[in-house]
Amino acid sequence: MNGINDFTEIQTEAAKNLLYRLADDQLILGHRNSECTGLGPILEEDIAFSSMAQDKLGHSQALYQLLHNMGEKDPDTIAFTRKVNEYKCCHLVEYPIGEYDFSLMRHFLFDMSEAIRFNMLSSSSFEPLAKIARKFKGELKYHTMHAVTWINQLGTGSGESPFRIQKSLDVCFPLALGIFEPSKYEETLISEKIFFGEKALQEKWLEAVIPVLKNAGLVIPDIENVTAAYGGREGIHTEYLKPLIDEMTEVYKIDTGAEW
């Protein structure tokens, strides 16, 4: 077991890089999904989706707090004052909410990876992170239950729903593979048992999502012929991230010292 102070310099750097990737994904997708509030297809789903968006912001807060405990700036400063190329989120979370089928498919593909990731991290050698991961377990279980039920519902539904959900799968799939963009710290993270690595996660993710998609009658894109949307983890982002950050930080920037 490792605490914050048991790491060497490179281990600390690797752990921080991992935390930034996780926290930024949660913050950006949480913000994106919160944009659906008031626009959801029905009231009940609007409330459920908004509530899960809040869960995501909560997750990002916990991860930024851990970064703060490791010597980084405080959570608000990290979340709201970095330059666009300092964010390490993947491209999947940056895209606009689009039609609801896109938001739902993104929610399914991302949250399945998230649930597996934090399940893996709950046995991380980095105890503070393992503790956070264990805390997320119940929320993530609900998120995946919600997502799987919807995907099944729409995939096996009548009218245009199977067609639309298939189309959103085809759009989201290469983006979702970008979740697993390896960092230069993979070896350190794996050898120190901080995290089992993006490659292992991607394999487990495919094992989990493919049966659900097949069960819903969807055609799985051929992974060999798909180019994963990499770049986000290195700070190279889509055109959609900057407007999102500008809007998200608009109020914060009016008075950065305000007490809430």
Next chain:
Amino acid sequence: MSIKSIDPRITRENLSDVADQNPIKELNHWQTYEVFHQTKKGDHHIHVGSLHAPNAEMALILAKEQYARRYECVNIWVVKSSNVFTSDYDDEDIFETTPEKMYREAGGYKVMEKINKYKKERKGV
């Protein structure tokens, strides 16, 4: 004309400011489900409200966030509203009771509870 709102999300949607004149056909409405939650294992499930859903699975998923996100909850039931058979409010008078039958009311049990509690406490002395 599209709606201009102080909420940027609404403005972005380019929504027409003319109301949609085509109401949803009756058959396209989802069913309503009644939701019951249980705060502790072994407790009764208590009715907390209703919601719209296309089927029972979706009703369960949606009920969790509607009715169990703020309060303690260990279990949820959903029941199609149409499966609930109810008495008629016109028959409300069947629940009236004449005052001469106090012996049939459950008030006496409360006294027994108090007596048992007292006995238990005495034992502890």
